[in-house]
Amino acid sequence: MYDIYYVGAQNSERIDFCQWPYMVTGGDLFDGGFDAIEDDDRIQGWERKITSKKLNVEIRAVGMTLDKAVDQLENIAEKDVVNITPGRLYVGPSYMKGWIVGTTKDRWVQDIDSISNELTFKSDYPYWITEEEFRFHKQGSESSEILEWLEFPYDVPYEFSKVRNLQYINNSNYTASGFKMIIYGPCINPLIRIAGHIYELRTTLYDGEYAVIDSSTRYAKDRKIVKVKTDGTEENLFNSKNNESSIWEKIPAGLSIVSWNGAFGFDIILFNERGTPRWTLH
Missing domain, CATH: 2.60.120.880 (Jelly Rolls)
Incomplete structure (x- = not known):
């Protein structure tokens, strides 16, 4: 199982999407593609433009009430948006810099103990980065x-x-x-x-x-x-x-x-x- 979590840029606050009250259920984090750099109807190279990723999570009233769990996630995400400072979305040891800019909730009328939430993560540097450290x-x-x-x-x-x-x-x-x-x-x-x-x-x-x-x-x-x-x-x-x-x-x-x-x-x-x-x- 991959550890999937978001670390906010403001106070290094962490939202773990593999531990209740949040649990990942799907998304397109492992999908990817490059955009063609074209000139005179020929491909001159490849680049990655601003990219959006989807992350589907279940939010459940475990360890805290459902309303607090929802607010905690959105408070951390919006602080980075307001300050225009990218957080980091981790998948295992790799991370992408960007912002959680969208949320789409389902089942919020029928169920007061859990809801489905599709998050939109957007990055202007859409590369997954793994760090290696050397000391001399x-x-x-x-x-x-x-x-x-x-x-x-x-x-x-x-x-x-x-x-x-x-x-x-x-x-x-x-x-x-x-x-x-x-x-x-x-x-x-x-x-x-x-x-x-x-x-x-x-x-x-x-x-x-x-x-x-x-x-x-x-x-x-x-x-x-x-x-x-x-x-x-x-x-x-x-x-x-x-x-x-x-x-x-x-x-x-x-x-x-x-x-x-x-x-x-x-x-x-x-x-x-x-x-x-x-x-x-x-």
């Missing part, structure tokens, strides 16, 4: 010593695992992935090479500060690079990126060598995208 530690830290003698999943040209600050990232997706990169201070002008590509910020991060490079959005104008200071305030670092090497370059599928000077640690979260949720749970 500062040279000399206890964690880096543990990782120094890595066993690689298959043969590589030479023993990378015995070279300090030369590690790898294994993207399990079938295509290149967007990412979020978190770089921890203190460091000056942090530079990271992944699969030979340079990701560099020309800035200083002090102890307790970190920088976030976030390419998790569909639109380049919404991507961000920020420094988070020790007091929690943010500073825009968009103009601190190395413009000679695109900092938004997606990370290739499969095994890629990662290298840096070892003077700082960083995390990478890959956003592996699919047109439909993964059918296999593991």
Whole structure:
């Protein structure tokens, strides 16, 4: 059974559709399709436009009254709609960003203990995303010593695992992935090479500060690079990126060598995208 649930953007409130008072009964979450990009009556490519998904649920007076169950669901959903901030609809480990924008109820006259409810979920980024996280530690830290003698999943040209600050990232997706990169201070002008590509910020991060490079959005104008200071305030670092090497370059599928000077640690979260949720749970 797939875990299906919605997490609101405002307070991370969760609605579980596989546990009463809500229980999924159907929908089209596993269906999908691409829209053709046409020019001169020829297909030039494929894209996914704004998409609506249907989720059929039974709402039953279990653990709370029926009216409270209905109001709880709609309150969480509408907060995200009003604030124009997408929540996340999860199917297993994958999620799609969007909003619950419609509700169609049935049997509300005859039955006071349960009703059927068809929910409409709409997304302008209609991809199912599964996250993969990788951690790279500062040279000399206890964690880096543990990782120094890595066993690689298959043969590589030479023993990378015995070279300090030369590690790898294994993207399990079938295509290149967007990412979020978190770089921890203190460091000056942090530079990271992944699969030979340079990701560099020309800035200083002090102890307790970190920088976030976030390419998790569909639109380049919404991507961000920020420094988070020790007091929690943010500073825009968009103009601190190395413009000679695109900092938004997606990370290739499969095994890629990662290298840096070892003077700082960083995390990478890959956003592996699919047109439909993964059918296999593991």
